Amino acid sequence: MIIGAGYVGLTTGLALAYVGHKVDVIEKNKEKLNKLKSKTSPIYEKGVQELIELVKDNINFWEKPDEVIKEAEIVIIAVGTPPKKNGEADLSYLEDAIRDILKKINLEKDYTLAIKSTVPIGTNNKIDNIIKEFYREKGIESKIHLASNPEFLREGMALYDTLYPDRIVIGSLSAKAISDLQELYKPILQQTFTPPSFINKPNAFNLPHLIITDPTSSEMIKYAANAFLALKISFINEIAGLCEKVGANIKDVARGIGTDKRIGISFLNAGIGWGGSCFPKDTLALLEFAKEIGYNMPIVSAAREVNQRARKAVIDKLKTYYGDLREKTIAVLGLAFKPGTDDVRESPALDIIKILLNEGAKVKACDPVALQNAKKAIGINEKINFFTNPYEAVEGVDAAIFATEWPEWANLDFVKLASKMRTRLFIDGRNFYEPEEVKKAGFTYMGVGR
Numbered sequence: 065m066i067i068g069a070g071y072v073g074l075t076t077g078l079a080l081a082y083v084g085h086k087v088d089v090i091e092k093n094k095e096k097l098n099k100l101k102s103k104t105s106p107i108y109e110k111g112v113q114e115l116i117e118l119v120k121d122n123i124n125f126w127e128k129p130d131e132v133i134k135e136a137e138i139v140i141i142a143v144g145t146p147p148k149k150n151g152e153a154d155l156s157y158l159e160d161a162i163r164d165i166l167k168k169i170n171l172e173k174d175y176t177l178a179i180k181s182t183v184p185i186g187t188n189n190k191i192d193n194i195i196k197e198f199y200r201e202k203g204i205e206s207k208i209h210l211a212s213n214p215e216f217l218r219e220g221m222a223l224y225d226t227l228y229p230d231r232i233v234i235g236s237l238s239a240k241a242i243s244d245l246q247e248l249y250k251p252i253l254q255q256t257f258t259p260p261s262f263i264n265k266p267n268a269f270n271l272p273h274l275i276i277t278d279p280t281s282s283e284m285i286k287y288a289a290n291a292f293l294a295l296k297i298s299f300i301n302e303i304a305g306l307c308e309k310v311g312a313n314i315k316d317v318a319r320g321i322g323t324d325k326r327i328g329i330s331f332l333n334a335g336i337g338w339g340g341s342c343f344p345k346d347t348l349a350l351l352e353f354a355k356e357i358g359y360n361m362p363i364v365s366a367a368r369e370v371n372q373r374a375r376k377a378v379i380d381k382l383k384t385y386y387g388d389l390r391e392k393t394i395a396v397l398g399l400a401f402k403p404g405t406d407d408v409r410e411s412p413a414l415d416i417i418k419i420l421l422n423e424g425a426k427v428k429a430c431d432p433v434a435l436q437n438a439k440k441a442i443g444i445n446e447k448i449n450f451f452t453n454p455y456e457a458v459e460g461v462d463a464a465i466f467a468t469e470w471p472e473w474a475n476l477d478f479v480k481l482a483s484k485m486r487t488r489l490f491i492d493g494r495n496f497y498e499p500e501e502v503k504k505a506g507f508t509y510m511g512v513g514r
């Protein structure tokens with residue numbers, strides 16, 4: 065049984081159903097639940113719709129755990145832990161989920177309970193105490209075997225990362241929980257399933273590592289992994305800024321350092337910085353947690369600072385060209401925080417739009433799938449118009465900022481774009497295009513660090 069049908073819960077549920085398990089997914093949100101019940105994906109995520117149809121005999125969706133908790137053997141909690149105003153993780157959904165389970169649990173039966181939600185360090189131990197107390201009050205020994213089981217999937221690649229992970233981490237002090245989860249993930253650990261035709265197994269894929277540790281270390285792995293990836297991007301963005309000052313090319317520099325196996329080439333794409341529901345939230349939560357226990361984390365702090373600077377750098381580029389942005393109209397191409405998703409949470413594009421509006425500019429915002437979420441996030445503003453077609457979005461603009469590297473925009477017709485724009489200024493916030501290609505169409509091209 066999985067509680068929560070967000071990106072993590074739903075994709076984990078579908079992947080586990082695909083490899084042969086019987087899965088029940090609990091989702092409180094009625095709109096989402098109705099969609100799932102009618103075999104429609106509530107999220108924009110590669111392969112999810114296909115898999116919902118393919119595994120329909122192995123997966124069921126419910127509003128409450130009541131009807132299925134008694135039969136369940138393993139319960140995975142994958143509810144959201146969004147940031148509160150002060151940056152701390154809001155654990156109320158997690159607490160609700162635990163309460164709902166305890167209310168209906170079969171007291172005679174053993175359960176393995178895996179916490180997949182990203183939770184502050186120490187949460188698993190606190191939950192363990194709550195559960196033990198619950199059983200103590202009933203005068204019986206706890207039959208819930210707790211484990212921390214973080215996820216490492218990327219939005220847009222969620223099913224791929226779930227079926228072909230680098231590692232599976234189990235943090236538990238219970239031998240039963242460890243062996244249950246090992247058994248659950250066995251088809252993935254041993255790659256014994258036939259890959260779905262629409263989520264191909266990568267070439268030269270090594271079997272995933274299995275990392276068994278204590279709950280606190282497991283929680284730490286999740287935060288440390290995200291913080292490290294975030295700072296890797298911020299590092300390359302910091303170097304990109306220096307490249308601009310001295311005329312070096314960040315693409316070559318990234319390749320030059322990334323081919324060193326100790327560094328690695330991935331997550332060295334310089335650009336307008338990282339967004340999404342994970343890196344911003346998790347780095348902030350880590351800092352808050354560290355502050356609470358009186359520990360200074362200057363590296364994580366600097367990663368966040370550099371990330372904000374990356375967004376502002378785009379505006380500075382526009383200003384070096386125009387001086388003043390009042391009455392200028394700027395197209396922002398790409399609103400999702402990364403391609404492959406309609407998620408705009410903490411999207412660098414939205415921050416850039418906010419700054420542009422504050423500077424008095426008008427904005428033409430464009431995205432192939434994230435418009436609905438973007439409109440909700442930005443709210444009504446007469447100075448912004450929305451488009452799905454980039455050629456329509458750039459009509460009469462004074463510059464275009466390219467913010468999300470949608471693959472469907474890989475072959476933009478720059479001559480056509482140029483013919484529509486008032487001024488041919490193209491700021492490639494993702495270093496997605498060959499500068500020469502863009503310049504050939506008469507553009508002034510500005511990338512990040514090149």
Ligand code: UGA
Pocket residue numbers: 182215216217218219220290293297330331332333334335336337338339340341342343401402
């Ligand atoms: C991230 C991690 O990559 C996952 O391993 C983790 O499970 C997930 O957070 C989570 O905690 O749930 P996600 O936020 O979905 O996944 O997406 P990423 O692919 O990591 O991208 C994050 C941001 O970094 C995006 O805005 C992306 O554009 C940016 N990025 C990424 C760069 O600017 N440069 C890069 O080289 C890579």
